Amino acid sequence: MGRGRPRQFDRDEALDRAMRLFWTRGYQDTSIADLTDVLGIGSPSLYAAFGSKASLFRAAADRYEAGEGGRPFAALAAAPTARDGVEALLRGNVALFTKRGGPRGCLLTRATLSCPPSDTTVVAYLQRSRRDRLAALRTRLQTAAAAGEPLPSDDVDALAQYYDAQVQGLAVRALEGATRPALLRTVDLTMAAWDALSTR
Amino acid sequence: MGRGRPRQFDRDEALDRAMRLFWTRGYQDTSIADLTDVLGIGSPSLYAAFGSKASLFRAAADRYEAGEGGRPFAALAAAPTARDGVEALLRGNVALFTKRGGPRGCLLTRATLSCPPSDTTVVAYLQRSRRDRLAALRTRLQTAAAAGEPLPSDDVDALAQYYDAQVQGLAVRALEGATRPALLRTVDLTMAAWDALSTR
DNA sequence: GGGTTAATGTAGCGATCGACACAGAAAGGA
């Protein structure tokens, strides 16, 4: 298999720990020293395995989106109706943002507000990620509209941006320390608004 | 008046420029070198006038809240009804977050997500500021409830947190580059939801 | 003008940032 000296750490586990650390402290406030400390490896090993801080973050964010972070959006797409999907998206994100023992809030939202513009590759990654999430919302609502489901508005684009704002608001409040029940009451209001606007 | 050598810069103007810079780049990504550059003064003058980066930020944030940043909340308190107040709060914040030639988003929201926990005085300031804003929302809704105005929910506390989340969502989206018309469509939906939930 | 007080410009402090040079260590292939 490998020709040279074998790697002495589990790359996936290291990536997972890096992801948790970026999630906890944001992008800029997570230093290479912090990472090598938590990962238990030297900085040359980190750079050999991941290239740079920026590319390590992108790999960690990929892992976030492919795992926990992507689950609420998977639930959105899989739900039988758009209403169920949006509710699953919001409640799933509340659970994600307030999980016991885990970092609070959203890794991507936090990074978006704490990444210096000079790190262009990270900024570009975050922009693409945001576009993808908006597109996921829009397409789910679009298919619902095509299926004749009742929606709170005919403007699917505006709806997608509206529910994206709900998610971001929940993420910020979770980071500020809002409790899970408090965030769920906010989701209750958002879904009550869906119903009140849809039945006309 | 002054005993020693007079200050060679306008303290208020310097504070205003510092506020704009913190608003544009967040707390952590704004360095003392950036500040002395934009303010046109040396670092000893900055420290003599403002004490430290943390206390300069708090002074700049005070200026933000007393000026532009506080206007939407002043409109909330001054409006004849809670509905008008919330709408003025949201639309005022959209205008603030997308003002041409000015920084995008909210100075406080951005700082909340980009301030290292080690800067305890700034963290404490931001927490208190957030509590105050939530309290402003809650008391306005409370007086409306006492006056018998129709509200989207009987749970005033949940309502306050819900509209706080709306503001934060708008702030994040503005920072991500959302246009003013797009954010206003989101506010349209939020206010349509108010009406649909209030008329029962 | 002298003396006092305060703000300024230069220059640099120790610490930390992201990233890497270098040599030693551990594997496979011959």
Added chain:
DNA sequence: TCCTTTCTGTGTCGATCGCTACATTAACCC
């Protein structure tokens, strides 16, 4: 066994971080 290849630990690079010592300059009071 020796060579090649790859990873690991030590040490450190130049740059930047927030911050300040020091001498100088410019105002006031007398």
